[in-house]
Amino acid sequence: MKKLAALLATFILVATSAFADTTVKVDGSTTVLPIMQKMVEAYMKANPTVKFTVSGGGSGNGIKAIIDKTTDIAMASRKMKDKEFALAKEKGVNAKEIVVAIDAIVPVVNPANKISAVTLAQLKDLYAGKTTEWKALGGEGPVVVISRDTSSGTYETWEELVMKGEKVFPGALLQASSGAVVQAVSKNKNAIGYVGVGYLDASTKGLTVDGVVGNEENASSGKYPISRDLYLYVNGEPTGEIKKFVDWALGAEGQKLVKEAGFVPLKKK
The missing domain is CATH 3.40.190.10 (Periplasmic binding protein-like II)
Incomplete structure (x- = not known):
C-alpha cells in the first residue's frame, strides 16, 4: 500500500508539472x-x-x-x-x-460640505496651503487637505496639471492608496482629496472643475482639465x-x- 501511495503521489506530481499553470x-x-x-x-x-x-x-x-x-x-x-x-x-x-x-482625476469633499464647484486656480491654492478656510470658497470650517503619497502616479499628475510644478504643501495628509483617500474624506467634513473617476461613490462628493464635470464624455474628449x-x-x-x-x-x-x-x-x- 505504501508503494502504491508513493507511486500515486509521484504520478500526481508529474501530472501537475505537465499541466503547470x-x-x-x-x-x-x-x-x-x-x-x-x-x-x-x-x-x-x-x-x-x-x-x-x-x-x-x-x-x-x-x-x-x-x-x-x-x-x-x-x-x-x-x-x-x-x-x-x-x-x-x-x-x-x-x-x-x-x-x-x-481617467479623470476628480477633487472630492465630504458630502456635508456646501461646495460643489472649484476652479483649477482654487485647487492650486488649497493644495499649496494658501487657502486654509472653506469660507473663502463659500463653505465653513478649516480646510483639511488629503493627498496621495509621492510614489503615486495620481500625485504626479495632480502636481503637473493642478500645481503646475509647485509642490503640495507639507501640511497635506498623505495617503498610500486611492481607497484610503476616499475613506479619509468620507470621515472628515472639512477634508478635500482627489481620486480617479472610478473611485467616486456616495461616501464623497465630486466637484466640477472650471465648470466641467469629470465624467466619461468629458474625459474622453479632453474637455475635463484633469484628464489622463x-x-x-x-x-x-x-x-x-x-x-x-x-x-x-x-x-x-x-x-x-x-x-x-x-x-x-x-x-x-
Whole structure:
C-alpha cells in the first residue's frame, strides 16, 4: 500500500508539472487596480490554466518592478519618465507602453460640505496651503487637505496639471492608496482629496472643475482639465500569455470591464 501511495503521489506530481499553470505577475497603480482586478477575474475564468497575482503599491513601485524584472506587467497612472526609460535600458529592459484606459482625476469633499464647484486656480491654492478656510470658497470650517503619497502616479499628475510644478504643501495628509483617500474624506467634513473617476461613490462628493464635470464624455474628449491616460508597461513586445491578455484587455471584452470599473474605455478606432 505504501508503494502504491508513493507511486500515486509521484504520478500526481508529474501530472501537475505537465499541466503547470502559467502565472503572470502584475504590480503598480492603485488607480488602475480596480480595472485590473475585474480583467484578471474574467480572464482567468475563461483561461483556467493562467493565474495572475495582482498588487497595487503605486505607479512608482510598479515601474520600479518592471525595470527590476520582478513583475510581468506594471500598472501606471502616469507615463514613465525619461530617466526611468534610461534606467530600464541600462538593465536590459525594453519598457513598452500600452494605454489601457482613460481617467479623470476628480477633487472630492465630504458630502456635508456646501461646495460643489472649484476652479483649477482654487485647487492650486488649497493644495499649496494658501487657502486654509472653506469660507473663502463659500463653505465653513478649516480646510483639511488629503493627498496621495509621492510614489503615486495620481500625485504626479495632480502636481503637473493642478500645481503646475509647485509642490503640495507639507501640511497635506498623505495617503498610500486611492481607497484610503476616499475613506479619509468620507470621515472628515472639512477634508478635500482627489481620486480617479472610478473611485467616486456616495461616501464623497465630486466637484466640477472650471465648470466641467469629470465624467466619461468629458474625459474622453479632453474637455475635463484633469484628464489622463492609464497605462500598462511590459518588457519588450508582448509574447505568449502576456500578449494574449493585453490583446484581450484592449479588445471589446476588456474595455467593457474598464467601463464597469467606473473608468473611461478607449475610443474605438
